[in-house]
Amino acid sequence: MNTVSSLLDNEWLERYKRISRLNIRSSIYDVTNNCNLRCKGCFFFSSDEHKKSPDEPDVRKWEEFIDREKARGVNLAILIGGEPTLYLDRVEAFYRRLPTYCATNGIIKVPRDRFPDMMVGISLWGDEEDEKTLRGRDVFSISSTNYAGDPYTYYLYTITPKQIGKTERIIRKIADVGLKVHMQLLSNDEGVDGFSWNKEDLAAIRDEMDEMLDKFPETVISSKYYHEVITTGKMLGRPFGWMECPSVTKPLDRRKPQPRRLIEFIRWAADLKTMHRCCTSETRDCSTCKDGAAHMSWVMVNKRDHMRSTRDFQNWIEVYEMFAKLYKFIPW
Ligand code: SF4
Numbered sequence: 366m367n368t369v370s371s372l373l374d375n376e377w378l379e380r381y382k383r384i385s386r387l388n389i390r391s392s393i394y395d396v397t398n399n400c401n402l403r404c405k406g407c408f409f410f411s412s413d414e415h416k417k418s419p420d421e422p423d424v425r426k427w428e429e430f431i432d433r434e435k436a437r438g439v440n441l442a443i444l445i446g447g448e449p450t451l452y453l454d455r456v457e458a459f460y461r462r463l464p465t466y467c468a469t470n471g472i473i474k475v476p477r478d479r480f481p482d483m484m485v486g487i488s489l490w491g492d493e494e495d496e497k498t499l500r501g502r503d504v505f506s507i508s509s510t511n512y513a514g515d516p517y518t519y520y521l522y523t524i525t526p527k528q529i530g531k532t533e534r535i536i537r538k539i540a541d542v543g544l545k546v547h548m549q550l551l552s553n554d555e556g557v558d559g560f561s562w563n564k565e566d567l568a569a570i571r572d573e574m575d576e577m578l579d580k581f582p583e584t585v586i587s588s589k590y591y592h593e594v595i596t597t598g599k600m601l602g603r604p605f606g607w608m609e610c611p612s613v614t615k616p617l618d619r620r621k622p623q624p625r626r627l628i629e630f631i632r633w634a635a636d637l638k639t640m641h642r643c644c645t646s647e648t649r650d651c652s653t654c655k656d657g658a659a660h661m662s663w664v665m666v667n668k669r670d671h672m673r674s675t676r677d678f679q680n681w682i683e684v685y686e687m688f689a690k691l692y693k694f695i696p697w
C-alpha cells in the first residue's frame with residue numbers, strides 16, 4: 366500500500382504537512398432571505414429556498430446559535446443568503462466567534478474597521494453584457510470600486526458558456542484592481558436560453574481555465590485538476606452526482622451506501638432551525654450541478670483514493686491548498 370512518504374518528495378511532503386494540520390470543519394449559513402439583486406439563475410431564489418422559513422430578527426438568538434455551532438465543532442462559517450451584508454449585525458455575530466467567510470454581490474462594502482480580516486468572496490457572473498442579462502446591472506463596476514486592493518477579498522467568477530474566449534479580459538480587469546479570482550461554472554438553474562453547457566463548451570472552457578492559471582498565477586487561485594474535475598464531472602473515473610456529493614446536510618443524509626462526506630456539514634436557513642438539503646439549490650438535478658465548492662470538497666474528502674500514484678496525490682494536495690487559500694487558512 367502506498368504511504369504519504371513513499372509518494373512525495375521533501376518539497377511535496379512539506380506542502381502536505383501544512384494542509385494536513387488544518388482539519389477544516391465548515392458549515393453554511395443563510396444570513397437572510399433578502400437580496401438587493403434578483404439574478405436569473407440564482408440557486409437560492411430559483412429553488413424557493415427563501416420561502417421555506419422567515420429570517421430570525423433577534424441578533425441575540427444568532428449569537429446563541431453560533432455558540433452552539435462552535436460547540437458542535439464548526440471552525441469555518443460560510444455566510445451566504447440572500448445578501449449577508451444587508452444584516453451586518455448578524456455577520457458580526459459570526460465574525461466575533463468563528464473564522465468567517467462572507468459571500469456577497471459586492472454592492473455594499475463590508476466596513477473594514479468593523480471586519481478587518483474577514484474573508485469576502487464577491488460573486489461575478491461574466492462580462493458587463495452577461496451581468497446585465499442575468500443580474501440586471503453591471504455589478505462588477507460597483508464591487509471593484511468598493512474592494513479594489515483589499516487583501517482579504519477575491520472574486521468568485523461564475524463562468525457561463527457565453528464567456529468562452531472572453532475570460533482573459535475579465536481576469537485582467539480583476540488583476541488591475543489588485544484582487545484575486547477563483548472560477549466556477551454556472552449551473553443555469555432557471556434554464557436561461559444559451560447559458561447551458563454542452564460537452565464541447567466544457568472542453569473549451571477547461572483549456573481556457575488552464576491557460577488563465579498559467580497566464581495569471583498571481584491572480585487566479587485554482588488548480589488544473591480542479592478544472593478537470595469540474596468540467597468533466599469525473600474524478601478518478603467516477604461521475605459526480607447525488608451518490609458522490611460530499612456537501613449534503615448531515616441530518617438529512619439518508620444515502621446508502623454513505624459516500625465520503627464533509628464531517629457534520631449542515632446548511633442552515635435564516636430562521637436558525639430549518640436545514641437545506643445541500644450547499645446549493647435544493648431543487649437542482651444533481652447531474653447538472655457545477656457547484657465549485659461541492660466539486661473541490663469531493664476531491665478533498667477522497668484523499669485515500671488519490672494515493673494510488675504520486676501525480677494523483679499531488680493533484681489532491683493542490684486542490685486542498687486551493688481551498689485553504691480561498692478561506693485564508695494558508696496565504697495566497
Ligand atoms: S446576488 Fe446572489 S443571492 Fe442575490 S439574487 Fe444574485 S445570486 Fe442570488
Ligand code: SF4
Binds near residue numbers: 655
Ligand atoms: S445539487 Fe449539487 S451540491 Fe446539491 S446535492 Fe446535488 S450535487 Fe450536491
